[in-house]
Amino acid sequence: xxxxxxxxxxxxxxxxxxxxxxxxxxxxxxxxxxxxxxxxxxxxxxxxxxxxxxxxxxxxxxxxxxxxxxxxxxxxxxxxxxxxxxxxxxxxxxxxxxxxxxxxxxxxxxxxxxxxxxxxxxxxxxxxxxxxxxxxxxxxxxxxxxxxxxxxxxxxxxxxxxxxxxxxxxxxxxxxxxxxxxxxxxxxxxxxxxxxxxxxxxxxxxxxxxxxxxxxxxxxxxxxxxxxxxxxxxxxxxxxxxxxxxxxxxxxxxxxxxxxxxxxxxxxxxxxxxxxxxxxxxxxxxxxxxxxxxxxxxxxxxxxxxxxx
Amino acid sequence: xxxxxxxxxxxxxxxxxxxxxxxxxxxxxxxxxxxxxxxxxxxxxxxxxxxxxxxxxxxxxxxxxxxxxxxxxxxxxxxxxxxxxxxxxxxxxxxxxxxxxxxxxxxxxxxxxxxxxxxxxxxxxxxxxxxxxxxxxxxxxxxxxxxxxxxxxxxxxxxxxxxxxxxxxxxxxxxxxxxxxxxxxxxxxxxxxxxxxxxxxxxxxxxxxxxxxxxxxxxxxxxxxxxxxxxxxxxxxxxxxxxxxxxxxxxxxxxxxxxxxxxxxxxxxxxx
Numbered sequence: 001x002x003x004x005x006x007x008x009x010x011x012x013x014x015x016x017x018x019x020x021x022x023x024x025x026x027x028x029x030x031x032x033x034x035x036x037x038x039x040x041x042x043x044x045x046x047x048x049x050x051x052x053x054x055x056x057x058x059x060x061x062x063x064x065x066x067x068x069x070x071x072x073x074x075x076x077x078x079x080x081x082x083x084x085x086x087x088x089x090x091x092x093x094x095x096x097x098x099x100x101x102x103x104x105x106x107x108x109x110x111x112x113x114x115x116x117x118x119x120x121x122x123x124x125x126x127x128x129x130x131x132x133x134x135x136x137x138x139x140x141x142x143x144x145x146x147x148x149x150x151x152x153x154x155x156x157x158x159x160x161x162x163x164x165x166x167x168x169x170x171x172x173x174x175x176x177x178x179x180x181x182x183x184x185x186x187x188x189x190x191x192x193x194x195x196x197x198x199x200x201x202x203x204x205x206x207x208x209x210x211x212x213x214x215x216x217x218x219x220x221x222x223x224x225x226x227x228x229x230x231x232x233x234x235x236x237x238x239x240x241x242x243x244x245x246x247x248x249x250x251x252x253x254x255x256x257x258x259x260x261x262x263x264x265x266x267x268x269x270x271x272x273x274x275x276x277x278x279x280x281x282x283x284x285x286x287x288x289x290x291x292x293x294x295x296x297x298x299x300x301x302x303x304x305x306x307x308x309x
Numbered sequence: 310x311x312x313x314x315x316x317x318x319x320x321x322x323x324x325x326x327x328x329x330x331x332x333x334x335x336x337x338x339x340x341x342x343x344x345x346x347x348x349x350x351x352x353x354x355x356x357x358x359x360x361x362x363x364x365x366x367x368x369x370x371x372x373x374x375x376x377x378x379x380x381x382x383x384x385x386x387x388x389x390x391x392x393x394x395x396x397x398x399x400x401x402x403x404x405x406x407x408x409x410x411x412x413x414x415x416x417x418x419x420x421x422x423x424x425x426x427x428x429x430x431x432x433x434x435x436x437x438x439x440x441x442x443x444x445x446x447x448x449x450x451x452x453x454x455x456x457x458x459x460x461x462x463x464x465x466x467x468x469x470x471x472x473x474x475x476x477x478x479x480x481x482x483x484x485x486x487x488x489x490x491x492x493x494x495x496x497x498x499x500x501x502x503x504x505x506x507x508x509x510x511x512x513x514x515x516x517x518x519x520x521x522x523x524x525x526x527x528x529x530x531x532x533x534x535x536x537x538x539x540x541x542x543x544x545x546x547x548x549x550x551x552x553x554x555x556x557x558x559x560x561x562x563x564x565x566x567x568x569x570x571x572x573x574x575x576x577x578x579x580x581x
Contacts, residue, residue: 006428013429018441025445141326145570147521149528150562153544157551157558247434255529267531270440278444282437289432 007294014286019076022279023069041083081283082276084269091280095262099284102250102261108177109184109246110239116185117192118235122223124193125200125231136193143190148249152183152256180257184249188242195238199231233304240296247285330513330574337387337568344384352381352538361554370560373543374550379557382538383564389539391568393450394519397457398512404458405465406508410500412466413473414492420470427463435460439522440531449533453523460522461515468511472503513576517569524565540565 034056039047041055075082081091124133146154159165159179166178203209204227212222251263258264262281269277348369356376364371368378412420430438435457442456443449476482476499485495520540526532527541535542543561551558 009425010428010432013425014432017429017433021441021445025441028445141573142570145517145566145573147525147565147569149525149541150544150565153528153548153562157548161551244431244434248436251434251436251440252525252529266437266440267529270444270531273444278441282433282441285437286433289434293432 003297004294007290007297011287011290014290015076015283016073018279018282018286019073020069022275022282023072025273025278026072026275037082076279076283081280084274084277091276094265094277095280095284098260098262098265098281101259102254102263105177105180105184105254105259105261106246106250108181109188109249112181112185113188113192117189118196118231120189121193121196122200122227122231125197126204126219126223128197128201128204133197136197140190140194143186146187147252148183148187149252149256151186152179152253155179155183156256176257180253180259183253183257184246187245187249191238191242191245192235195234196231199234200227203227203230229303233300236296236300236303240293243289243292247289326574327577330571330576333567333571334575337564337571338391340564341384341387341391344387345381348380350378350381352377352385353536354378361550361557363554364556371554371556373547373554373557379543379560382543383560385538386540386543386561387564387568389450389533389537390520390523391516393453393523394457394516397454397461397519398515400454400458401461401515402465402508402512405462405467406469406504408462409466409469410473410496413470413477423466424470427466430459430463435518436522436525439526443526443531453519453532457519457522461519464511464515465508468507469504472507473500476500476503510576513572517572517576520565520572521569 034052035047038051038055042051079092081095083090084094087094120132120136124130124136127133156179160167166175209222209226212226213219217225247263250261251266253259254261254264255267262284265277266281266285268274269281348367350367354377356372359368359372359376360374362372362376368380370379370383373379373382408423412423438460439453439456442459443452446452446455477495479499482495482499485499490498523532523539524541524544527539528545529541530545533539533542540561544558544565547554547558547561
């Protein structure tokens with residue numbers, strides 16, 4: 001219960017922070033914000049001074065900053081995100097459209113990373129100090145130092161440009177998924193594998209593990225009956241932390257591969273100073289992170305009954 | 310009998326890894342510091358005749374698509390992002406240290422407020438925050454500094470607060486207090502020795518994060534602007550010429566990787 005309240009407080013703070021930041025951004029934009037918003041609402045051909053003045057009066061753009069800020073945050077609280085300054089469409093519609101593309105990319109990336117990282121980590125953790133363990137340490141240290149855009153660059157150069165196996169950019173077909181999701185997955189797997197390895201090594205050292213083997217279970221039986229559930233707890237906890245990496249990755253990877261998702265939209269909105277879109281996309285990303293973490297809190301409690309604070 | 314086999318090998322490996330990391334960072338730093346002294350040249354001078362030409366004595370790494378010396382652009386770029394990163398880490402480190410100690414020492418609403426703020430910032434992906442600040446602050450370098458400081462202070466704050474709380478509750482601090490020592494002495498004698506070893510790790514990670522962020526945003530064209538030599542920007546500019554001049558693209562890629570790997574190794578294992 002306590003955890004849910006604190007996540008709620010976190011969510012509200014995130015909304016206020018983003019709302020205030022985008023408000024300051026709106027105020028510090030060069031040019032007349034009222035004209036821009038009016039153009040966004042009515043189209044560039046239908047804007048005149050009267051329309052701009054109406055917008056100015058409605059949003060209190062000329063008045064003192066504090067009432068205007070409260071008005072801005074009030075719109076936010078009513079979930080009124082306004083219209084995009086570029087396309088003129090309601091921000092909510094645009095985001096609903098892009099969120100699907102981003103979510104599918106993120107889910108594929110997570111699944112791919114779980115296929116690569118934890119199995120290797122568990123195998124390495126069963127034989128700490130072995131050949132696989134040492135190779136994994138070197139590989140994951142190296143991979144962790146490669147930022148996502150660099151990984152994307154390397155994959156594009158070698159797999160798309162040099163070998164011509166896969167398209168470097170695009171969206172819509174299965175083969176377009178491979179490079180962007182692999183870029184994200186390799187970075188996630190580098191961390192995943194280490195966490196699984198450390199958890200496995202720790203668990204394989206515990207008395208209950210020895211007992212399970214002593215009473216006659218084979219190694220695979222011990223692993224499936226007693227190991228996996230224990231390894232999954234830190235893995236799932238870290239998945240929540242990795243979500244930050246994933247969101248940052250999505251911003252970069254979508255821009256590099258031309259993936260029509262929310263990260264791509266955010267970069268474009270920043271580029272063209274489309275403040276309502278920046279606010280909308282930033283909110284979805286920030287609140288999504290809080291939501292994922294709240295879910296993970298609950299999931300961990302479900303898997304590991306020892307956690308009850 | 311239970312024989313517990315602790316993985317000793319890994320514990321013993323870290324110092325070696327740290328030395329390798331420090332060496333990598335040092336090599337890159339030397340290149341940045343001495344590069345233009347050893348081979349003088351201008352990173353902005355164009356000569357379209359030499360576009361994408363191979364290395365010659367005046368440009369040891371060849372020329373880019375506008376005939377500018379890649380060596381001198383790289384040397385310049387290896388100045389730019391580390392300087393911004395170090396400035397941001399210094400700001401974030403001192404702010405996090407001060408606020409963390411303050412939160413742990415005062416407790417109550419000060420602590421609660423700061424923790425809520427830190428948690429909210431933690432929920433925002435760092436790149437997102439940097440992007441928003443970049444859009445507000447005039448001047449890209451200044452924006453990067455402000456945005457990255459805002460992102461990085463949270464880690465320092467959390468580390469400092471956790472360690473300080475533990476130290477302040479210890480009998481040693483109680484004894485010091487009973488002897489009448491003031492808060493400055495308490496910080497110097499009890500808190501700082503506890504925090505100092507964590508600071509190197511946090512600072513190295515922070516610097517790596519900052520350099521990655523600057524390069525990543527440069528790569529997607531929302532960071533530093535065109536003629537400025539910057540690592541990410543150089544890569545995206547040279548990417549179309551991969552087939553004609555692979556060395557041109559590889560130089561910034563290898564330099565960035567070496568710098569980031571060095572910083573990661575220097576940071577060592579993060580204690581959770």
